[in-house]
Amino acid sequence: MNPLGALGLVAALAAGVMTLGWWWQKRHDNAGIVDVLxxxxxxxxxxxxxxxxxxxxxxxxxxxxxxxLWGARLALHLWHRVRSEPEDGRYRYLREHWHGHQGKFFLFFMAQALLVLLFALPFAAAARSPVDTAWPWIVLAVAIWIGSVAGEAIADRQLARFRADPANRGRTCREGLWRYSRHPNYFFEWLHWFAYIALAIGSPWAWLSWCGPVVMYVFLRWISGIPYTEAxxxxxxxxxxxxxxxxxPMLFPWFPKSATKEATR
Known part of the structure; x- marks a missing residue:
């Protein structure tokens, strides 16, 4: 299939899935399903x-x-949270702010379908990688993928274990990777997108592979990730x-500052 036609098919399927997701959240009052989908x-x-x-x-x-595998792991992890916990605070805030207006929720779900298309661009670039440059970059891509997905999985597991303990209700997780970054899961999620840059080396669409880490950083840092989570x-x-x-540190892991030193500055 023509590459542009394949991207059009991705957009159509994403819109259909997100429509079903909007219907599900309407019945269950839980917009967290949008992250799973x-x-x-x-x-x-x-x-x-x-x-x-x-x-x-x-x-x-x-x-x-x-x-x-990346999508399946993340979707299953998020689905476990959606089905076993109340609606995420970010979406409860939107529900209250929008007074439950389903038209606004529908547009929100359609915006996520557009984001699916945007984040599919690095994959479209990698899918056109030429034969003579494939193998060395595949090895690099696999190494980046293993390190980043393992890091994200560890951060997710540490946070889930912390939240599962009733004694930690209302407290902030500072265990494991969360001691060195307020959002280690986001950091490794961002890092993971560099794997597809490696896969796209030599592709006629290689420049599109940079959409992954660049757009993900913008959304995590300024739009839908860190700002909403920290608010x-x-x-x-x-x-x-x-x-x-x-x-x-907010995103990039580093050693934490001393609370005593910070207070005296």
Whole structure:
């Protein structure tokens, strides 16, 4: 299939899935399903574009495996949270702010479908990787993928274990990777997108592969990731979270500052 036609198919399927997701959240009053579906759709787009691509077969197989497994892991992790916990505070805030207006929620879900298409662009580039440059970059892509997905999985597991303990209700997780970054899961999620830059080396669309880390950083840093998450944390944990902000790096892991030193500055 023509690469542009394949991207059009991704957009159409994502819109259909997000419409079903909007209907589900309307019935269950839980918009957290949008994160599950976004992850599944982006991972599914990697598999679809790999199958329909015209690049080197080894690179396309790597794309399908890496992108598909990443999406499946993240979607399953998020689904466990959606089905076992109340609606995420970010979406409760939107529900209150919008007074439950379903038209606005529908537009929100459609915006996520557009984001699926945007994040599918690195996959489209990788699916056109030429034969003569495939193998060395596949090895690099796999190494980046293993390190970043393992890091994200560890951060997710540490946070889930912390939240599962009733004694930690209302407290901020500072265990493991969360001691060195306020959002280690976001950091490794961002890092993961560099795997597809490696896979796209030599592709006529290689420049599109940079959409992954660039757009992901913009959204995490300024739009839908960190700002919403930290605003909700400040609403629920107040000064305790402000102290965490003062002493712990926001995204890129580094050693935390001393609370005593920070207080004297």
């Amino acid at each position: 976004w992850s599944a759709c982006v991972g599914g787009s990697a598999v679809l574009l790999a199958v329909l691509g015209d690049g080197a077969v080894p690179a396309r197989i790597a794309l399908a495996v890496l992108g598909g 909700q944390a400040l609403r629920t944990r107040g000064e305790a979270y402000r102290e965490y902000q003062r002493t712990t």
